[in-house]
Amino acid sequence: MTQQPDMDALAARVQQLYRLPPMPAIALRVMQMTAAPETTAAQLAGVIERDPSLAAQVLRYARSALFNYRGELHSVQEAVTRVLGFDRVTHLAVGIAASRSFELPRSGPLGLEAFWHHSLHCARLSLAIARRLPRGAARDRLDPELAYLSGLLHNLGLLLIGHLFPEDYRQLREAREAEPEVALSELEARIFGVSDQDEQAPLRVGHASAGGLLLHLWEMPEPVVTVAGMHEIAGYQGRHEPYVHCVQLANELLKERGIGDEQTRADPVAAARALGLNQPDLEQLLGTIDEVSAEIEDLARGLAA
Known part of the structure; x- marks a missing residue:
């Protein structure tokens, strides 16, 4: 079995040496909502749509030919319920938001x-x-x-x-x-x-x-x-x-x-x-x-x- 590092010990050392970017607030909120079983697609969409750029990118993904959806999509909630599903929208939104923490x-x-x-x-x-x-x-x-x-x-x-x-x-x-x-x-x-x-x-x-x-x-x-x-x-x-x-x-x-x-x-x-x-x-x-x-x-x- 591959030996894995003690992540808590490494993390403590890293925080002493570097100023790491925090998880973006919207990504954190989306993750928290995902962990709550009572969260609805409308509630998730409402959080994402507070960030117009993020909402536009999620919609662009849902409208792409990857999913062959032939209808119209006018909102993130429709992207959740008709094309991507709750988990995929959550993961995509977290990934997009996380990448914004870095200048490259x-x-x-x-x-x-x-x-x-x-x-x-x-x-x-x-x-x-x-x-x-x-x-x-x-x-x-x-x-x-x-x-x-x-x-x-x-x-x-x-x-x-x-x-x-x-x-x-x-x-x-x-x-x-x-x-x-x-x-x-x-x-x-x-x-x-x-x-x-x-x-x-x-x-x-x-x-x-x-x-x-x-x-x-x-x-x-x-x-x-x-x-x-x-x-x-x-x-x-x-x-x-x-x-x-x-x-x-x-x-x-x-x-x-x-x-x-x-x-x-x-x-x-x-x-x-x-x-x-x-x-x-x-x-x-x-x-x-x-x-x-x-x-x-x-x-x-x-x-x-």
Whole structure:
């Protein structure tokens, strides 16, 4: 089993060293409403619609060809009840709001547009993988909508290290453009120059550690925190293992289409096997990417604007 860090101890140390952005108020409110079983779609929509930009982005997503909804949508409540559902709207709104905490370049390698292009694809594909799992232990322990949120936020640490260390992040972006064949974790280690045992730099080890810590501090669901922190560990075994494998498989399949923050190749069969999936399943999932890619590219441009 993969050894996981003591997140509370790390979080306490991080808060002493850095001024981290708080979870945006609207994201916090949406998460609180989700936790209350009596919350209605109208109440959720009312909170989101207090932020016109967020409401417009949720509606744009619901109106996209991803869902083939042929009717008119005039409100977030209609997006909830007719197209997306309560959980998806909640997760999308939280993801969009969370990304606003960071100031980053829009274009280029590891820019906001690339972040959203990858994250939306990963979320969509993680959902498809979760729904495709055969009956058994992995499927029984995995909520497809939470797999969607895990895919959507798994790279949030990229935004955090760009926000906290802009000069290092500039160098990382330049290195990614110059050496796309090198693993992102290797570039991060080279540029940040520290190891994961460095007591004075717990966020400078790379985006996975940074993202896991931030989402832990924001009190996001445990599977989402674990995926953010552990998604780069091959053969991960531990808490919330199916979610990690789900997002890892999504990322490996996305690399087959040149989508993601690095273009190094790994065989997706091992990740698929851990979830009980086979080659025909992988072919179907690759087809899913092709079906939605153009629409997601357009949505990513809008979210990064």
